Amino acid sequence: MERRKFLRSAGLAGVLAGASAPAIVHAQENIRWRLASSFPKSLDTLIGAAETFAKNVAESTGGKFTVTVHAAGELVPAFGVVDALQQGSIECANTAPYYFFGKDEAFAFDCAIPFGMNARQLTAWMYEGNGQKLLREFYAPYNIISLPMGNTGAQMGGWYRKEIKSVADFDGMKMRIGGFGGRVLAKLGVVSQNIPAGEIYSALEKGTIDATEFVGPHDDLKLGLHRVAPYYYYPAWWEGSAQTTLYINAKAFNGLSNEYKSIVRQAASDSHVVTQARYDARNPAALKQLISEGAKLKRLPKDVMDAAFKASREVYAELNDKNPAWKKIYADYSRFMQAQYQWTPLAEGSYDQYMAAQKL
């Protein structure tokens, strides 16, 4: 805060009168931001990323800079956050950017693309590769500045009423899927639809859909899907990792002091680590409970993976032809991922494989 602003807000009389008072004088302006989440209160890890961010910012500024977190629908609908940011009616949001692939497929790079990078690789691309730089450019017309703020890790491949024997079982399947994976599943004959979390259970029970994907054990358990569709497949090839993101209206961000910008950036980084740690810490117990309650854990057959991989590359070739924003980011993303997968499987992969086979 500039001195004149300090004097204006505290009042010179206040400064003088307060000379013996223990109240803390803050150098920065009071800021109040509203954060619209695309997630409901019940999904504690997802909305938790925003809550951790808000807590961090408040603590680092002694409560001068506060962010109020609003669950999906409170301020704007779950899928209305990009419009609200673009218009400047909210200052920030917490979302899974691939929800907006209908506006532009390139939104998905900020979250997950089928057969894309795993969580560590994506984080490396974001922080040390060109990820954030390219996305900043892409988001400019939307008045959005984005920061990574959580990653679910590799997700589960969903709940199915019937066992999957081969890729033919997907032909004609009605499946709930959020995000970009539906575009690839369509090439396998899947009729995909996005249904809000709260309605998935009854849609499966009634047979309106045959299958659904959601996240992983911790979130899936809350929905009780194993009771109506017990076959639980892994992995979600459409979400080898899924980043959740902090969106900030560019004007709101640029209006901050350098100190506040730095505090916001690091508050988001901390939430990025903490949110992924929550998923990793909570998933094992949830998986155990799901299995004890009847979930049948299975790996997707290789022919399903192969057909989906091929279909994903067809989708990307089509997008490279018709979407220049996609093409530019995809070129960099692919190069980075290719290099990662020449290294990751060696030390990291062989170590994990060995450990997974031990009696610990």
Add this chain to the structure above:
Amino acid sequence: MERRKFLRSAGLAGVLAGASAPAIVHAQENIRWRLASSFPKSLDTLIGAAETFAKNVAESTGGKFTVTVHAAGELVPAFGVVDALQQGSIECANTAPYYFFGKDEAFAFDCAIPFGMNARQLTAWMYEGNGQKLLREFYAPYNIISLPMGNTGAQMGGWYRKEIKSVADFDGMKMRIGGFGGRVLAKLGVVSQNIPAGEIYSALEKGTIDATEFVGPHDDLKLGLHRVAPYYYYPAWWEGSAQTTLYINAKAFNGLSNEYKSIVRQAASDSHVVTQARYDARNPAALKQLISEGAKLKRLPKDVMDAAFKASREVYAELNDKNPAWKKIYADYSRFMQAQYQWTPLAEGSYDQYMAAQKL
């Protein structure tokens, strides 16, 4: 800062005179900390963690709180940082805690133990399990508060002058190894020694040692070890991940305002993400260069892994018997790791394996 302190430091005249000046008034006290790193300037990713932390703190406080980063030896020797913190002669340090397993083996939990958790699992234990809580208790007598600040990921299993055919090749081998792994290697007949980074090359060249481990491609390339010991094995079962840590003198930390404590914590979290991202982003190109310059990449034979795994469990059983601090933390660490490896291999492991086999 309390108002009276503000008045004392800025001076009432200054407040009045400054009413039209653009200078920023800061609410917090000026703080100067010295950070002693256990790493040399040449290891950019390792000392970089401290530099990123210092930059973050300075930016979030408008330069009021500065941390000066000193490379190993500048203030105290590389392995002298714990003593210096305990005595309060420095405010903070950046190190690999397993260097201090000679003081107490439990230091290693804050960094790496053989056949321990991978990077994501360890981070989950630290932030969402009992990791940081248990370590805070352990470190109390050392006047240390620790925060995770970087992880190298799974490391490479080192450089060998001769090919490894079986575990028998380790018997009598003279090997440079930092940290705790030497304790396990001793059970395989290895004569282990810790040699500073700068002297490893000549020790290998002269045949004083037969093999050395260091970190991974990015750091190893700088030492040029492939020129004298071309066999490059993976993985380092003694470092399935290795966390580097921020140590803070407890009195210095507890003397901070709540705002500064929060800023320090988040500055470290950001550096934790960024440092790991740097390793992940930089290792692939370094590996390629090492191979093009003659490094022979090989996986450690299974009988080596099995013998080392068995030896590690013997070492841990001995430590459980004689070191209560170890026993307490190991019980929690093992439980957490066991649960992790019941989940990690499914979605995450199967996804990575599939991707590693594709032509990307």
